[in-house]
Amino acid sequence: MGAFGHYLTGHLATLRLEFWSLFVGGVANGFLYGMIAVGYTLVYGVLRLINFAHSEIFMSGGFGGYFVMKALIGSSVPSGMATVGLIVLGIVVGGTVGALVATLLERVAYRPLRRRNAPKLAYLISAIGASYFLFNLAGKEFGRYSLSMPQPYINHPVFTIFGATVQLYYIVIFIAGVVMLFSLDRVVATTKLGRSIRAVAQDAETASLMGVNIDRTIALTFIVGGALGGAAGFLFGLGTGVVYTMGFVPALKAFTAAVLGGIGNLRGAMIGGLLLGVAESLSVVFVQAAYIDVVAFGILVAVLLFRPTGILGERLGRAA
Amino acid sequence: MIASFWRNPHARRLGISIVAIAVLELMTGPPGNSEAPTAGIRESFLEASSFFGLFRTARWVVFFFVAILMFAIWTLLLWKGSRIRSGISSVLAAPRAASQRRPVRWGVGLALLVLAFMMPHIETDPFWQAAMVEQIAVYVLLAIGLNVVVGFAGLLDLGFVAFYAIGAYTTAWVTGALPTPPPFHIHFNPFFAIPMAIGIAMLAGIILGAPTLRLRGDYLAIVTLGFGEIITIFANNLYGITGGSQGSNPIPHPSLHLGPIHYVWGLKPVPYYYLTLTFVVIFLVAFSLLEHSRVGRAWTAIREDEVAAESVGINPLKYKVMAFAIGASTAGFAGVVTASQSNQIFPSSFTLQFSINILVLVIFGGMGSIAGVVIGALIIQTAYSFLLHSPPQGYQPADLYMYLGALLVIMMIFRPAGLVPSRRRKREIRLSESGEGHMDEVLTGDTP
Numbered sequence: 001m002g003a004f005g006h007y008l009t010g011h012l013a014t015l016r017l018e019f020w021s022l023f024v025g026g027v028a029n030g031f032l033y034g035m036i037a038v039g040y041t042l043v044y045g046v047l048r049l050i051n052f053a054h055s056e057i058f059m060s061g062g063f064g065g066y067f068v069m070k071a072l073i074g075s076s077v078p079s080g081m082a083t084v085g086l087i088v089l090g091i092v093v094g095g096t097v098g099a100l101v102a103t104l105l106e107r108v109a110y111r112p113l114r115r116r117n118a119p120k121l122a123y124l125i126s127a128i129g130a131s132y133f134l135f136n137l138a139g140k141e142f143g144r145y146s147l148s149m150p151q152p153y154i155n156h157p158v159f160t161i162f163g164a165t166v167q168l169y170y171i172v173i174f175i176a177g178v179v180m181l182f183s184l185d186r187v188v189a190t191t192k193l194g195r196s197i198r199a200v201a202q203d204a205e206t207a208s209l210m211g212v213n214i215d216r217t218i219a220l221t222f223i224v225g226g227a228l229g230g231a232a233g234f235l236f237g238l239g240t241g242v243v244y245t246m247g248f249v250p251a252l253k254a255f256t257a258a259v260l261g262g263i264g265n266l267r268g269a270m271i272g273g274l275l276l277g278v279a280e281s282l283s284v285v286f287v288q289a290a291y292i293d294v295v296a297f298g299i300l301v302a303v304l305l306f307r308p309t310g311i312l313g314e315r316l317g318r319a320a
Numbered sequence: 321m322i323a324s325f326w327r328n329p330h331a332r333r334l335g336i337s338i339v340a341i342a343v344l345e346l347m348t349g350p351p352g353n354s355e356a357p358t359a360g361i362r363e364s365f366l367e368a369s370s371f372f373g374l375f376r377t378a379r380w381v382v383f384f385f386v387a388i389l390m391f392a393i394w395t396l397l398l399w400k401g402s403r404i405r406s407g408i409s410s411v412l413a414a415p416r417a418a419s420q421r422r423p424v425r426w427g428v429g430l431a432l433l434v435l436a437f438m439m440p441h442i443e444t445d446p447f448w449q450a451a452m453v454e455q456i457a458v459y460v461l462l463a464i465g466l467n468v469v470v471g472f473a474g475l476l477d478l479g480f481v482a483f484y485a486i487g488a489y490t491t492a493w494v495t496g497a498l499p500t501p502p503p504f505h506i507h508f509n510p511f512f513a514i515p516m517a518i519g520i521a522m523l524a525g526i527i528l529g530a531p532t533l534r535l536r537g538d539y540l541a542i543v544t545l546g547f548g549e550i551i552t553i554f555a556n557n558l559y560g561i562t563g564g565s566q567g568s569n570p571i572p573h574p575s576l577h578l579g580p581i582h583y584v585w586g587l588k589p590v591p592y593y594y595l596t597l598t599f600v601v602i603f604l605v606a607f608s609l610l611e612h613s614r615v616g617r618a619w620t621a622i623r624e625d626e627v628a629a630e631s632v633g634i635n636p637l638k639y640k641v642m643a644f645a646i647g648a649s650t651a652g653f654a655g656v657v658t659a660s661q662s663n664q665i666f667p668s669s670f671t672l673q674f675s676i677n678i679l680v681l682v683i684f685g686g687m688g689s690i691a692g693v694v695i696g697a698l699i700i701q702t703a704y705s706f707l708l709h710s711p712p713q714g715y716q717p718a719d720l721y722m723y724l725g726a727l728l729v730i731m732m733i734f735r736p737a738g739l740v741p742s743r744r745r746k747r748e749i750r751l752s753e754s755g756e757g758h759m760d761e762v763l764t765g766d767t768p
Contacts (some may be wrong), residue, residue, distance in 0.1 A: 048539065050538045050541075052541075058740065067357075067358075086520045108729065109729050113733065116753050117752075117753045117754075117755065118732070118749070118752070120537070122736045123535070123732075124476055124537075124541055125476070125731075125732050126728065126729050128541075128679070128728060129726065129728025129732065130725065130729050131678055131723045132725030133729065134725070136718065136722035136725060139718060139722075140352070140718075140719050140722060141346065141351065141352045141358075141360045142354070142358075143353040143354030143357055144718065145354040146354075198464055208596050215375070249549075252542070252545070252546060255542060290553060290555065290557045291557070293549065293550070297550055299548070300542075300543065301532065301546075302533075304539050304543065305531055305532075315610075
């Protein structure tokens with residue numbers, strides 16, 4: 001065994017020790033990535049384009065939640081039902097702001113182009129412009145330093161699993177993530193809205209002939225994706241604070257997750273998010289923390305080059 | 321009630337005008353800060369929200385009238401728009417026809433060139449002399465470089481800053497300003513870093529392009545976006561190689577000793593201006609020739625219909641990589657100028673925002689139109705320098721990107737081919753909008 005062998009065995013030993021605590025953190029991040037990734041995947045399903053401005057939906061949800069927490073939480077940390085209520089309120093407000101920004105975005109940056117049947121390049125550029133506009137506007141209005149969110153709870157360890165402590169923050173993310181992703185899955189699979197989303201994703205022209213209102217469906221798709229992205233923004237901000245550039249890196253990773261699971265594939269995006277979160281968390285053992293983003297990006301490039309349809313495959317139109 | 325209000329076209333126009341002006345008020349109004357994150361919004365809107373408070377500040381009077389003006393102009397355009405447009409185009413017909421004639425084009429180009437060479441003598445203010453290099457000439461160069469990638473080959477590259485950083489760090493490396501000395505023992509002066517930086521940037525373009533340019537256009541955009549970010553991470557963290565966030569050691573100024581010619585660039589910006597201008601002219605001529613060469617036609621063919629291009633024997637990947645490398649070369653050179661003039665380089669100068677800035681210059685001027693891109697870069701960067709020189713109240717340097725982002729959206733909605741459109745590009749967009757042609761294939765891979 002050479003030097004590399006020693007390097008590897010040493011790090012594998014660390015991995016064995018740290019595995020579960022890293023795993024828990026990874027799953028929590030994974031839920032957040034999944035919640036953002038479904039926004040990419042839904043929009044991709046109906047419009048066949050990457051919503052570059054999704055990161056700013058996430059960011060605005062984070063700020064929405066921040067202002068609610070700031071307004072409602074005084075000097076003492078709330079407990080009990082007040083905590084639960086505040087978290088739910090934060091998620092709702094984050095989601096609402098996210099949905100609102102997504103709607104505006106669709107109205108201003110996408111719909112005029114769609115009316116004109118513009119080439120896809122125009123959509124991409126318009127979305128990039130909207131993204132830059134939004135986050136720099138937030139930077140101007142809310143300052144360019146990170147704001148730490150007033151905490152609705154004391155983040156104490158709740159229980160341990162295989163020696164890894166699970167903190168309250170993670171439990172909040174697990175519960176919120178499971179509830180939201182599960183209900184999204186059901187909404188798309190069973191409701192009338194879900195059916196129209198799937199129909200538009202499959203074949204927009206035929207869907208419109210069958211009486212599906214395409215404009216409305218696309219607007220609702222943005223709302224649904226935006227709500228989840230905004231809620232994820234609040235949950236993310238709860239842990240790390242909010243700042244105008246907070247959307248960029250998580251959104252790039254969520255996009256990776258969406259591609260990893262197969263873009264256009266709803267369950268793929270969720271699974272991709274979890275996988276990416278865990279993979280990136282475990283990679284801390286092998287590389288310096290500063291390079292985590294490089295690992296995620298490497299995964300993106302590798303998936304795009306070797307399996308561009310993702311793990312579950314692009315299921316355009318079938319799962320939306 | 322709101323829905324019926326919204327359906328009334330006049331009310332709708334008025335509503336949109338007011339919202340647009342309200343957003344403009346937010347953009348230009350007082351900024352907030354991290355201690356009081358809502359101060360800007362409050363000062364812009366809430367403190368003036370009561371009816372009597374509405375006109376309390378002069379800003380509001382101005383903005384109210386601007387909103388009414390916007391509404392009026394909009395209504396006028398809807399009413400007489402086609403007549404105004406045909407009037408304008410009949411007035412512009414003669415200059416437009418003249419601009420197509422080759423002698424006129426050469427004449428105007430030459431006149432502009434002479435003006436560009438005279439510029440440092442006309443404007444002697446030190447701020448503007450520095451801005452001419454740092455904000456204008458370098459950006460014109462970068463814009464014509466990115467135009468090769470975005471305009472000619474139709475590839476959306478959001479990581480252009482990577483090649484600029486590579487050029488700058490190469491300069492620092494060969495002049496011995498990085499912790500890692502170059503493998504040869506002579507420390508070059510930055511003048512000789514120019515060919516090396518251009519070469520290494522091109523090489524990086526090939527290395528990055530060869531695998532990623534197989535991807536569809538929208539994936540390419542996000543991969544290049546990530547690449548631009550990764551370069552910053554590496555520059556920030558590889559202390560032993562790049563000096564980390566502390567930046568490089570001082571980089572010497574370039575000097576040229578070639579036979580009888582001896583020249584030393586110093587701290588003054590003007591000599592750098594001439595150096596950059598020389599290269600701008602070289603690249604301009606090269607890219608104009610390239611546009612109409614076999615390679616340029618291959619790019620057009622790939623951009624318009626990749627499958628058809630492939631079927632007549634054009635290897636798309638080869639030409640795309642070529643576009644990437646050629647575009648990268650200008651960024652590499654720009655990196656040399658920046659590094660050698662500013663004496664020291666920091667990872668924080670090579671951010672994603674920079675790539676977007678260059679992209680805006682290309683989109684605003686007109687993708688694929690060299691004249692347009694130069695004009696676009698001149699307009700935006702001059703405006704930016706004005707803002708830098710005498711910032712209006714409440715303006716912070718970082719707000720620039722907000723305006724640029726808004727400009728991108730507005731251009732895409734109203735004038736997707738840019739200020740001075742390339743005729744070919746304009747036609748492609750029009751055809752694509754009417755459902756003909758396959759311009760989108762490059763981007764989406766949706767082969768029918």
